[in-house]
Amino acid sequence: MKCPYCTNDNTDVIETRDSEDLTVTRRRRTCQKCEKRFTTYERVETVPITVIKKDERRETFDREKLKRGIWRASGKTTIKAADVDRIVDEVERELIGGESTEVPSKRIGELVAKRLKKLDKVAYIRFASVFRRFVDVEDFEKEVKKLL
Numbered sequence: 001m002k003c004p005y006c007t008n009d010n011t012d013v014i015e016t017r018d019s020e021d022l023t024v025t026r027r028r029r030t031c032q033k034c035e036k037r038f039t040t041y042e043r044v045e046t047v048p049i050t051v052i053k054k055d056e057r058r059e060t061f062d063r064e065k066l067k068r069g070i071w072r073a074s075g076k077t078t079i080k081a082a083d084v085d086r087i088v089d090e091v092e093r094e095l096i097g098g099e100s101t102e103v104p105s106k107r108i109g110e111l112v113a114k115r116l117k118k119l120d121k122v123a124y125i126r127f128a129s130v131f132r133r134f135v136d137v138e139d140f141e142k143e144v145k146k147l148l
Contacts, residue, residue: 003031004038021089049095050102058102061095063088070112073127077120087115 001011008031015028025042049061070084091111095103109131116124128143 001029001040003034005036006031006034008033046096047101052102052104054105063092074123077123079120079123083119087112
């Protein structure tokens with residue numbers, strides 16, 4: 001690792017810490033030449049995930065878009081920001097660990113719905129109504145009966 005101050009190639013790692021979800025490693029380093037300290041971050045480089053939409057269009061997976069969708073479904077419920085972040089992290093990790101880099105949007109919806117169902121039934125029904133495209137009241141009623 002090159003020192004950002006003097007560009008010396010010899011640096012020592014003073015301290016190493018992993019993030020809570022173990023996706024990032026933070027290292028405090030010191031330069032052997034100028035003795036200045038600096039921080040580096042290591043992340044595993046992943047191949048971007050492509051989402052296959054219902055109309056066969058393809059777009060890059062967008063964490064923020066998924067987060068907004070979950071927030072819309074969970075408005076005025078018991079779900080907290082930390083819960084939404086955890087769901088997005090879990091879903092993204094599962095997608096990255098999957099067999100393919102192309103994932104149908106239906107699969108993403110199922111992963112989110114499964115997690116919302118455990119957390120808050122109202123948020124789950126709201127999300128499912130959009131994700132499953134309920135056409136009429138009967139579709140909505142069937143889903144509610146499954147919960148009861």
